[in-house]
Amino acid sequence: MKYLIVANWKCNPPTLKEAEKLFSLIREGVKNIKNAEVIVCPPFIYIARIQNTGYKIQDTRYKIRIGAQDCFWENPPTGGGAFTGEISPAMLKNLAVKYAIIGHSERRKYQKETDEMVNKKLKAALKAGLTPILCVGSKKRGEKGNQEMKVQLESALTGIKRAELEKIVFTYEPVWAISTTKRSIVATPENTKGEAIFIRKILTKLFDKTIAQKARVIYGGSVDNTNIRDFIEKAQMDGVLIGAASLRPDDFIAAVKKVDASIKFSINSE
Secondary structure (H helix, E strand, O other), X not given: OOEEEEEEOOOOOOOHHHHHHXXXXXXXXXXXXXXXXXXXXXXXXXXXXXXXXXXXXOOOOOXXXXXXXXXXXXOOOOOOOOOOOOOOHHHHHHOOOOEEEEOOHHHHHHOOOOHHHHHHHHXXXXXXXXXXXXXXXXXXXXXXXXXXXXXXXXXXXXXXXXXXXXXXXXXXXXXXXXXXXXXOOOOOHHHHHHHHHHHHHHHHHHOOHHHHHHOEEEEEOOOOOOOHHHHHHOOOOOEEEEOHHHHOHHHHXXXXXXXXXXXXXXXXXO
16 A cells, blocks of 8 residues: 655645646656655645646556545535535545545634534545545643544544445644644654554554554654654654645655655565
């Protein structure tokens, strides 16, 4: 299974022209990678145009896919269409979107998304055939943080079938380590690895050990070109979610190539 490198552009860039240029640079910069899959998640309004910047999803030269930063929990017309401002999973699927970020810490904080809302979005995304990138994390470290993450996981996975678990990408997103958090603390590969193990323990309790070990767990928290290799190699993550650095094409492309080279090296060393 290839490593996932997810670019979350958040509410950036400010113009369509800049978005098209950024995507074009990334698309060409990662064209020759072999051991990783890049997922670019732009704002909703840019998705359709980005699909027309010379990128074709069926073109095997490009190891890059388009994702969304969120989705709603209804799929009109069967779910009813009276939801002003929302984007349904079916709409995203129609645009050849493959992935959708769900439960990001910023949406939990600023849009007041609850665990129940995250659960509904997760179910809707799976039903529509999207691959959810489910974010879980905590504001605090240690036991209290683990308890918070446990509640998020248990709530998000309520009603999810065992067979659906392998379609979900789990993202460990420690709020305390994100650069935009006041008095943030830099996360280390060592404690990140421990939290990935904790996530798998919860999945084992909810489902079983076999499927928990197969689950994809990635890391999101101020990742860039300088630390990405440690989170892949030392923390043994299945990929990363990159925020600010994904808006700097040279930095992001270098990060992707480091992962690709790291994997090649490990394969050749065996």
